Amino acid sequence: MIDANTFVGPYPFRYVPHPDPDALVRVLDREHIEAAWVGHLPSAFFRDPGAGNDALFDALSPYTGRLVPVPTIRPDWPHWDRALADALDRGAVAVRAYPQQWGFGSQHPALTELALSAGESGVPLILTTRFEDLRQRHPLDSAGDLPAATIRALARAGPRVRLLVTAAGRALIEEVHWGLTPDERARVWWDISWIWGPPEDELAHLLRTIGSQRFVYGSGWPLRLAQTPRANLDLLPDELRSPLAPLGDAAQIPARSA
Amino acid sequence: MPDAAPGTAPLAGREPLVDVHAHFFHARAGRRDWEMPNRARMRAGERIGITVHIASILGTWGHTSPVYFPSPRDVSLGNDEMLAIQERDPERVRTYATVNPNDTAHALDEIARCAERGAVGVKLAASRRADDPLLDPIAAAAQRRHFPILHHIWQHRTRDWPAQDISDGADLGRLARRHPGVAFILAHIGGGGDYRHTFAAVEDIPNIFLDLSGSGVDRGMLDDAVRSVGARRLLWGSDITMDTGLAKLRALEHVAPPLDAAGMADVRWRNAARIFPAGSLPGIPLLDAKPAMAAHAR
Numbered sequence: 001m002i003d004a005n006t007f008v009g010p011y012p013f014r015y016v017p018h019p020d021p022d023a024l025v026r027v028l029d030r031e032h033i034e035a036a037w038v039g040h041l042p043s044a045f046f047r048d049p050g051a052g053n054d055a056l057f058d059a060l061s062p063y064t065g066r067l068v069p070v071p072t073i074r075p076d077w078p079h080w081d082r083a084l085a086d087a088l089d090r091g092a093v094a095v096r097a098y099p100q101q102w103g104f105g106s107q108h109p110a111l112t113e114l115a116l117s118a119g120e121s122g123v124p125l126i127l128t129t130r131f132e133d134l135r136q137r138h139p140l141d142s143a144g145d146l147p148a149a150t151i152r153a154l155a156r157a158g159p160r161v162r163l164l165v166t167a168a169g170r171a172l173i174e175e176v177h178w179g180l181t182p183d184e185r186a187r188v189w190w191d192i193s194w195i196w197g198p199p200e201d202e203l204a205h206l207l208r209t210i211g212s213q214r215f216v217y218g219s220g221w222p223l224r225l226a227q228t229p230r231a232n233l234d235l236l237p238d239e240l241r242s243p244l245a246p247l248g249d250a251a252q253i254p255a256r257s258a
Numbered sequence: 259m260p261d262a263a264p265g266t267a268p269l270a271g272r273e274p275l276v277d278v279h280a281h282f283f284h285a286r287a288g289r290r291d292w293e294m295p296n297r298a299r300m301r302a303g304e305r306i307g308i309t310v311h312i313a314s315i316l317g318t319w320g321h322t323s324p325v326y327f328p329s330p331r332d333v334s335l336g337n338d339e340m341l342a343i344q345e346r347d348p349e350r351v352r353t354y355a356t357v358n359p360n361d362t363a364h365a366l367d368e369i370a371r372c373a374e375r376g377a378v379g380v381k382l383a384a385s386r387r388a389d390d391p392l393l394d395p396i397a398a399a400a401q402r403r404h405f406p407i408l409h410h411i412w413q414h415r416t417r418d419w420p421a422q423d424i425s426d427g428a429d430l431g432r433l434a435r436r437h438p439g440v441a442f443i444l445a446h447i448g449g450g451g452d453y454r455h456t457f458a459a460v461e462d463i464p465n466i467f468l469d470l471s472g473s474g475v476d477r478g479m480l481d482d483a484v485r486s487v488g489a490r491r492l493l494w495g496s497d498i499t500m501d502t503g504l505a506k507l508r509a510l511e512h513v514a515p516p517l518d519a520a521g522m523a524d525v526r527w528r529n530a531a532r533i534f535p536a537g538s539l540p541g542i543p544l545l546d547a548k549p550a551m552a553a554h555a556r
Contacts, residue, residue: 014454017478017514030512133474135450136413196473197501198302199295225475231504234269235302 002068003033003226004094004126004250005166005191005218007041008059009052011131013138019222021059021067027226028066033217035066037094037126037250041222043072044098044128050083057090064091070126072096075114076104084114088121093254094164096126099150106149112157119160124253127151129167129194131223148175155184162187162253166218167194170202177210189253191218197232204237212240216250268307270507273523274542276530277303277503278443279408279471279495280313284339288321296343302500303350306507309527309541312534314354314381314408315340326384326410326422330364333357337368341375349540354381354408359392369399378538379443383410384422389432397437406441406533408469409433413451426451427459427466434466441465441533446497448472448506453479457486464491467529471495475502481513489521493529 008021019041028036038060043052049072060067071087073080073095087095095118097111104111118125129146151165155176165176165188173190180188192215196202207215219226233241280299283292303311315336317328328336337355344351355372357365357380369380380400386392388409400407412419415426427444434442442465447453449472460466468483468491483492496503510517510525517525531545 014476015478017481132476133450136452136474196499199299199498199500201294201298203501222477225477225505225509227505227508228475228502231269231508232501235305235501235504237298237301 001033001217002250003028003031003036003219003221003229004164004216005193006036006221007039007223008056009041009043011041011223012045013132013141016222021063024221025063025066027221031226031230035068036221037070038067039070039096039126040072044096044101044131046072047074048077049074053083053087068093070094070096072098073114073118074102075110076102076108080110080114081117084117084121088123092123094118094124094126096128098128100143100146104150106147107153111150112154115154115161115163116158119158119162122254124162124164124189125154126164126166127154129165129169129172131167145172148172148179151176151188152179152184155180155187159183159187162189164189164191164216164250164253166191167220169194170196170206173206173210177214185214188214189248189250190215192216192229192232192247193218193220193224195232197235201237203232204240207236207240213248215247216253217247218250269305269504270307270526272307274309274527275307275494275507276527276539276542277308277311277313277496278493278530279445279469279497280311281498282313282315282340282343283319284315284336286321286335286339287315287319289319299500300347300350306500306504308350310350310352310539312352312354312378312530312539313340313343314356316356316381316383324421327360328356328358328383328385330358330361333361333364333368334371337372337377341372341377344376352379352534352539353377354379355405356381356383357396358383358385359390359396360385362392362395365396366399369396369403369405373403373405377405378534379405380407382407384424387423388425388429393433394436397433397440401437401440404535406443406467408443408445411445411449411456413447413449413453414455415451427456430466431460431463434460434463438465441467443467443469443493443533445469446472446474446495447483448474448476448479448502449497450474454482457482461486467491467493467533469493469495470506470525471497471499471503473497473499473502475505475509480506480509481515484513484515484517484521489517489524490529492525494525
């Protein structure tokens, strides 16, 4: 199993204990997770994420095969297409973008271009719904949650688009999923890091109504406890808990690794 | 208590476990599927290994009066429904008497009425700020019955929020200092806001206990909680996300500074046994009788 939603590096708005690759590897061992897709947390807040990508590849180089780099591509930046090609050459299996942190609206043409280009290259674009609960954000953290309209627009952009949306809750997922055609829905995956379990059983509801193959394992480490997605799976109703992990496989999202 | 399945150990082990922050629903709370979350809570509780759910119902959950400003009629209705759940499942459920301190006489009558029927604590939501003098008679009534008070809290109140008279750790601290003989449970450090502000605000107030419930699962939150108040002032709870409750229970095994077995037992059940009326929690061993506040020191 892959944890498709992890980062290394500090967070600008609060102290996060040891957000380092070696700590992540220990956590994966403890949680019996084979590998992680890893982003560079500070890059989400950089205007130009290029230096962050270099830092990410350097930091993860001792952990090849275990920690898989997911660099950030900012598509309104000059030569972003070169940055994407370079990232793919260096082994990226997915790329991240942060439209909320960059002030993009839901129909931003550059973001659509990035989704299409990544899709043509066979890699998914990872979008982050939120880093923190809206109720605790720093006054300077004025970026709102990722809106459903942004996700729908990207999913509709072309048949090769692949999106992995992290940290979404039930309402956002349902608004996107049921607002797409069946073909478009098949282009979108969701991590389970921010979907509630019992007593409301929202994860169980989504697995029943949308289907388990649209969901992948993700934690949000180092911001969030790595134990959370496992606990959620452990508390599914019996008919959904067998087998234990009834989820899609993040490794199958990138077309070029299929 | 029942196991998750015959021969299967509960996910959180067999040692007693008290959920100090649970909620239930009822038929007149405006949702048709009200039985579903009640059943799911008990199903998940069996699987986790929760010995006793200490729970409240806030009126009609907004159906006929606001969640955090319930009318007297709805307060009584919610308490009746909660006590009925306890009466149907006396081995696993206990009740907080929910009150709205704006209706002082009703609130005091309600505490007395619910105590007669087996309530074990008082639940204050956000009908009035925690340091308001209207809460003093509530606290006095709780003290007479050795009831703890579970108080809904926003972690660092930097502004008003809609639909509630919200309180934070500093507000609750002022009330707790006026009533040192009452154990106050500061609700859900994972329930929104800046918990580090809370830790700083209450670390020196020994009759405030922190409940770990809430959807928030920030890394570092548990470590900071242990560091600031120690295991003797932490209580496990789930509120409305039992999955994050289980995650935090598991994460407690990896906090820094580490908790030893005694510290884990404190968080799981012994602190609850100390602050709730002696012998009131089914399946929870009796501890040596001692004044509750004497055990608060870190």
